[in-house]
Amino acid sequence: AWLGVRLAISVSLLFTASAVFEDQVGKFDWRQQFIGKVRFALFDTHSQASKKLLVATDKNVFASLNSRTGDLFWRHLDKTGPEGHLDSLLMYGQDAVVVVGNGRLLRSWETTVGGLKWETVLDTGSFKAAALVGVQDLVKYVAVLKKTAISLHDLSSGGQIWVENLPDSDTVQYQTIYSEGNGLVFVLGLVPNSHVVIVEYKIEDGEIMNKKSIQAAWMSSLESSCAVISSGILLCVDQITQSLYTLPLQSVEQKEMKQIHLQTLDLEVASGFQPVLTSTQPNPAQPPLAEFFLQLNPDHHILLQLKDGLIAPLRDFNPSNLVAFATTGEKTVAAVMSPKNETACSINLFSADTGRRHLDTTIIYHLDPNVGKPNKLYVHAFLKKDDSVGYRVMVQSEDHTLTFLQQPGRVVWMREEALADVVTMEMVDLPLTGTQAELEGEFGKKAVVTDGLLPMVLKRLSSQFILLQAWLAHLWKLFYDARKPRSSVKNDEVTIENLSRDEFNLQKMMVMVTASGKLFGIDSKSGAILWRHYLENIQPNSGFKLMVQRSTAHFPHPPQCTLLIKDKDIGLASLHVFNPIFGKKSHSSVPALPRPILQTLLLPIIDQDYAKVLLLIDDQYKVTAFPSTKNILQQLQDTASSIYFYLVDSSQGKLSGFRLRKDLSTELIWEVVIPTEVQKIVAVKGKRGNEHVHSQGRVMGDRSVLYKYLNPNLLAVVTESTDTHQERSFVGIFLIDGVTGRIVHEAVQRKARGPVHFVHSENWVVYVYWNSKFRRNEFSVLELFEGAELYNSTVFSSLDRPRPPQVLQQSYIFPAGISTLEATLTEKGITSRHLLVGLPSGSILSLPKLFLDPRRPEVVSEQTREENLIPYAPEMPIRTEWFINYNQTVSRVRGIHTAPSGLESTCLVVAYGLDIYQTRVFPSKQFDVLKDDYDYVLISSVLFGLFFATMISKRLAEVKLLNRAWR
């Protein structure tokens, strides 16, 4: 047995070289970090030179961006889900105060380095509002309003000064806090369509100074229709009565809100539009400004001023899309974005107190159809040397893009935050270069048929000439670059024009589909975004399925991808057909899909233009073909009887199989029903279509062959028990043939529960589950074998495989959590497989499949040693050198995509979650590539040396022979 351990060590040593060397860092991998859709953004106005931009996002990320470059200074990730939800972001000086998890925690961050200054656990209760409270021009406190209580905390230490219950909190909905530095905090509440409640608290001890209720029968929400302006005057707007209402918060005598008809101001709110008031309070210790914006319809804003109890318009902005206030020093300005023409908007600066336009402050914002409409404006104002106000703006658009602009319209940076939520992706080969394509075209089939001998010769000569030209140009470029100093030679910037396939097909186009409906084309080598396409009117919870209908291999036909967008609620689907290299929408006519689509099927049947046919099955089991040319339909008819598909209805636990009929209708041929009372289907996975298996079997120690059960139609179905008690819960694994519906294997993992991650490939299934008895993650591997002889070695048919396969299974303990699981994929499948495990810590582990082999013996014998089987050990090792992303953690990794490259040894890996990380892995090391530090000089000098040595010795031998002959 000692030998066995030694063998284990020696075998495991085979894999130790999978880590990268220090000088390889960043050579073929890159990472991009994202933050998600911005909900709060604040510029640091503390000092003029500050470059900080603080953001809090819907992904529960709190970060600081460099406003000059858009890079991250630091980023903090909170828990996912509502527990880490960022409710509010306030900033004062160097401190940023954040309320987290629906009022669970109050935190203060130091903004320069992102350190946590203090954290306070708040009392329970759902969060309503938070505000900074100042006393005598100094901000000292932060007030947090919950549903039933208000608490005041010290800004420097987080200590709670006082907490008070709110009066009548069961009937009154308290919504906002207001303070203006006069020693009082106002809490505003509302009984909808009845009255407004105003409670005054003393800052020192939380004593209620005053409480009053004001009739406001028209009001349904305070937050959306009211604002406080100019020394404590509550201003509300109502669409139905077309009026503004004012009320001084502190007045004792006024018992009613003063109504001001909008008509008297010559204004009118568009019907059905909830008017919006925008006010500004530059310093929390001082009253807000008397000026405010009123939005009358989606593109009409008006700047108004309250003076001596009267409201007067200062400036009418019609049309205007977005407005925002900004303050620098003592000056407050308003930035207004108004449409200029079809393709551009202009942003101008106006002084808030007069409404006068600042000269030379126009920023032109170009509307990009691929970016989406702007929906929020953040202004960073600063004082120039001549004391005039300068500004930069950050525009947030529908697709979560952030664009930072400065005068006169230069885009300083852009962040594509849609990429923080990648749903699915594909990797597409890049096209050939022009010259390569030229050669391809010459020997195309059509050319041979149409042209005669002479034109062919000429064509050949011309293409050779083009090649020569390209080669000379390449040489010239090399020569030219070599003369320049090293530093000025920039890496070739990848643009969409010079995209071409490299020698080993290592550079590919990553087509990424994001949840917001934005598609990206990213160069896998550099990570540069080469194209983007924004699909408008995508429902937020849509499902996406991306398919490559035609690869790049069919010159001159462009590659073609099809995206199926499915609305989760109503199930209706639509198709978006595009060119994955350029992102352009294809002109081909897309079939109308009036019924919900249940299943899609990409068949290897191709049209004359080499596009694979896509079958879409709707809820009446009717089949729509795309493309549906005559030729395709003919082929479909011919092969209809051999086209099978399956449907999964997890709500009823039903798996059903259908066969295509000649008239493109379908017939039900098998049914498997897993009762939902006991277990529910959580996932169904087939095998990947582009997977190759090189060897049919495994050679065993006694030189016999164990043949693999390679059923391409096999489905792995995973179920979880409805009973979640830790003793009775289980995870079910069913292997079902997708053509015949035959249950090839069914296994139950007892005392286990999900989430289950699994990979189904070749003849094996690997799944991970949570062992609820021992409270640990466990791996289990199932391998299927036909046995010592193949039933039919030439072709596999699900219809003709009477004997069930032998199933081997083994389980292991995995000492870490798991976020996602994927297997490596190579061109020919010769390279050994690795499993890529995304860990919650952000690391990606490349785990050799060799460790997940159900044939690992418990007792080592001569034969198992011959076979290189590692002796069984219950715990799966985790070696640090197996982490393929060294220190480049991928936060919240949700998926890993693998794609083969032109080199058999190399597999391209993209991990996505909040971040995107791309790298290459070499599961069997780089057996087909020379090492980076390969000594060319030595080998060539040895070669030349030997060559000359033979030449010289030959000459010497001749001389010697001659001399001997003379003798």
Place this chain on the structure above:
Amino acid sequence: MATIRDLSVILTVLSTITLLWPESGECNNGRRSGDGIDTDFSGFSVPIEHSFEVDDVPRFRLRGAIQFRGGRESSVYLAQNQLSEKDRNTLKDVAAVDGLYRIRVPRVSLQADRQSERQHDGHLTAFVRACSLVESHLSDVITLHTDVSGYVIGVSIVTIPGSCRGIEDEDEVDLEVFNTTIGVVAPVTAPVPETAPYIERMEQEMEKKGKNPQEQKSFFAKYWYLILGGAVFLMATNSAQTPPGGDREQS
């Protein structure tokens, strides 16, 4: 058409008994496998229906009944009818147009105590190509798959051999009698990580090592003379070299 064929011809033709149940787990190392469900079947039967039509529209009619016998060695039998002349011809016609031969069973629980609450909510279907059934001379394997609670979740049928070579079958007699193997398969319990045997093995190894006194000796105990010799040698060389160096520093 869907009526039951001549009842008089009911011959309990064949009943191969293969209950795959207790040893269905083909786990390696002969580890603990499918402990199945501890149920007994008191005698009850489940009807099995089949359909084969030239126009491929399923019309199911009774083929036989799967009978479960209770007791300690629970077993399953299939009592089925012989194919009539008409059926044989239909089957051949279906085979000629590459049609399907389908079977179906009702969704029932195979647990005896659950028989009372047995609800008839639909069927489970499976198919095989009619030609392969003809060419295999009606020899097929039907397997019922149950879930952990003994509920039938799927049925499968394969013929042996399973291929369709398109050879014209002349021997009519062969198509009368089904040669069926029937079985019931319950899910196998998947193995869990085997920590106990592993630890045992490790302990044994430790013991073995412990028995050998040669290996038990510590590093110093084994090589003390080498270390001492090395130390003496180092000291000797050091003392020989230091004086000149020290002198130089002083001067």
